[in-house]
Amino acid sequence: MKLPIIRKLYQAAPPEKLQATVDVLEAFCEMNIKDEEIDVAGELITNLCGAIEVHELVKNGMRESEALNHFSKKVLGSIDL
Incomplete structure (x- = not known):
């Protein structure tokens, strides 16, 4: 997971196009x-x-920056160190 890439993808495409890409991959x-x-x-x-x-x-309802931080914390919180 790369937060800068996620931010660019979020800004570049609607969720429908992102999901279509996931389906192809x-x-x-x-x-x-x-x-x-x-x-x-x-x-x-x-x-x-x-x-x-x-x-x-x-x-x-979240702002973009809050949503990105929330997602990042969620992912990092799920990793056992």
């Missing part, structure tokens, strides 16, 4: 591809889903 991952390609697609999917979630938070 998920279909790509179901093909017979290398592990490295799956890793790259997985990272892209993670960032796209983050941007979709930020869209949802903003739609529900």
Whole structure:
């Protein structure tokens, strides 16, 4: 997850387009591809889903900066160090 990428994706595209991209990448991952390609697609999917979630938070009333911070804290809070 890269917050600067999530911010750019959020600003660049509506959630419908982001979800369509996720759908394509998920279909790509179901093909017979290398592990490295799956890793790259997985990272892209993670960032796209983050941007979709930020869209949802903003739609529900949060400012963009608050939504990005909330998402970041949520992800970092789920990591066991």
